[in-house]
Amino acid sequence: xxxxxxxxxxxxxxxxxxxxxxxxxxxxxxxxxxxxxxxxxxxxxxxxxxxxxxxxxxxxxxxxxxxxxxxxxxxxxxxxxxxxxxxxxxxxxxxxxxxxxxxxxxxxxxxxxxxxxxxxxxxxxxxxxxxxxxxxxxxxxxxxxxxxxxxxxxxxxxxxxxxxxxxxxxxxxxxxxxxxxxxxxxxxxxxxxxxxxxxxxxxxxxxxxxx
Amino acid sequence: xxxxxxxxxxxxxxxxxxxxxxxxxxxxxxxxxxxxxxxxxxxxxxxxxxxxxxxxxxxxxxxxxxxxxxxxxxxxxxxxxxxxxxxxxxxxxxxxxxxxxxxxxxxxxxxxxxxxxxxxxxxxxxxxxxxxxxxxxxxxxxxxxxxxxxxxxxxxxxxxxxxxxxxxxxxxxxxxxxxxxxxxxxxxxxxxxxxxxxxxxxxxxxxxxxx
Ligand code: NI
Numbered sequence: 181x182x183x184x185x186x187x188x189x190x191x192x193x194x195x196x197x198x199x200x201x202x203x204x205x206x207x208x209x210x211x212x213x214x215x216x217x218x219x220x221x222x223x224x225x226x227x228x229x230x231x232x233x234x235x236x237x238x239x240x241x242x243x244x245x246x247x248x249x250x251x252x253x254x255x256x257x258x259x260x261x262x263x264x265x266x267x268x269x270x271x272x273x274x275x276x277x278x279x280x281x282x283x284x285x286x287x288x289x290x291x292x293x294x295x296x297x298x299x300x301x302x303x304x305x306x307x308x309x310x311x312x313x314x315x316x317x318x319x320x321x322x323x324x325x326x327x328x329x330x331x332x333x334x335x336x337x338x339x340x341x342x343x344x345x346x347x348x349x350x351x352x353x354x355x356x357x358x359x360x361x362x363x364x365x366x367x368x369x370x371x372x373x374x375x376x377x378x379x380x381x382x383x384x385x386x387x388x389x390x391x
Numbered sequence: 392x393x394x395x396x397x398x399x400x401x402x403x404x405x406x407x408x409x410x411x412x413x414x415x416x417x418x419x420x421x422x423x424x425x426x427x428x429x430x431x432x433x434x435x436x437x438x439x440x441x442x443x444x445x446x447x448x449x450x451x452x453x454x455x456x457x458x459x460x461x462x463x464x465x466x467x468x469x470x471x472x473x474x475x476x477x478x479x480x481x482x483x484x485x486x487x488x489x490x491x492x493x494x495x496x497x498x499x500x501x502x503x504x505x506x507x508x509x510x511x512x513x514x515x516x517x518x519x520x521x522x523x524x525x526x527x528x529x530x531x532x533x534x535x536x537x538x539x540x541x542x543x544x545x546x547x548x549x550x551x552x553x554x555x556x557x558x559x560x561x562x563x564x565x566x567x568x569x570x571x572x573x574x575x576x577x578x579x580x581x582x583x584x585x586x587x588x589x590x591x592x593x594x595x596x597x598x599x600x601x602x
Contacts (some may be wrong), residue, residue, distance in 0.1 A: 221476035221477075222458075222476060222477055222478060223475065223476050223477060223478065223479075224476075226478055226479070226482070247433075248459075248461060249461035250459060250460035250461035250464075250478060250482075250483075250486060251478065253461075253486055254478055254482045254486070264434065265432035265433060265434050265435075266432075266433055266434060267433060267434065267437055267461060267462065267465055268434075268437070271437070271461075271465045272461075275461060275464055275465070
């Protein structure tokens with residue numbers, strides 16, 4: 181699974197409507213799209229999700245749903261991304277099946293090891309940097325690149341860094357061991373999400389080649 | 392399905408811990424239990440729900456989960472209760488199967504007819520009375536007994552009244568056509584939830600016999 185550039189959608193932090201942003205990100209080469217939209221009802225996410233499913237399927241880009249296993253199943257997403265407050269990984273696996281992509285947010289080595297043991301396919305590690313915005317949950321504090329390196333050393337499953345990452349620091353996150361970077365604003369809150377995605381992708385790929 | 396006394400759990404409006412309240416309500420003859428707990432994470436509801444599943448299964452009382460189809464499946468609940476903001480009834484039916492009990496919150500005849508056509512097994516109709524508390528959603532205004540009568544005339548599936556109902560007005564709700572009453576505080580926010588349930592149940596059964 182290629183996680184190099186991983187877009188998390190949030191209409192409230194977006195210059196363009198989410199469907200437009202996702203189409204642009206796909207044109208720019210994005211590898212994974214996660215439907216998040218924490219501020220909207222699940223009914224709205226269901227309607228948006230069905231449109232994102234069409235767009236991502238046509239481009240053969242995996243679509244992951246944040247938090248809700250039922251919503252992921254309802255829109256035939258490729259998987260679900262879970263946090264500490266959500267259903268356990270094992271429950272999601274049981275409901276979505278062996279082929280589903282199940283991600284887990286972690287911020288410590290211990291949590292990363294637990295998630296890997298529980299059968300997560302990949303991790304979201306963060307917040308790597310302070311975001312200065314409301315992108316991450318209030319309780320998510322900055323863990324820094326040392327924590328990224330420690331998690332990379334501890335687990336074998338792939339992971340993306342998340343939190344305060346953009347084209348200026350993505351290289352450092354990859355150099356610390358991440359397989360990719362997950363971003364919201366660095367793609368969504370730009371005039372040209374396609375160019376922003378392409379630029380981010382080139383940075384990540386370049387950093388990976390250097391390693 | 393007997394909906395005469397339908398308990399909706401909310402720890403924040405409860406005198407006792409929710410498991411204790413549910414055990415007492417079962418001892419008092421409650422017919423249905425809905426796990427709501429809107430203020431807690433789904434992970435906490437999952438842990439609580441598994442305990443409620445044991446308690447309700449031992450008593451052969453149906454357990455319904457508010458909002459989340461995935462949580463309902465995870466704890467092997469008997470069904471799910473959906474509102475306007477949730478996944479559509481058809482999606483829940485597809486995920487939970489034909490034997491699941493699917494409820495739908497409505498406040499108008501039109502919504503009641505739509506929910507029945509979509510395959511809901513029962514309705515929650517309200518808010519019948521103003522609650523003066525935070526039990527119902529802010530946008531849920533008082534619909535009154537005339538609306539209850541209109542919905543009773545319009546649809547054939549059973550329904551409970553909800554919102555501001557207690558032992559003093561339950562008889563009026565049943566007289567207006569409801570098959571039962573759904574309550575939070577009238578059971579949870581009492582010193583003796585067993586006695587409160589028994590008293591409410593006697594009132595509802597008595598009103599049904601009168602009709
Ligand atoms: Ni535009």
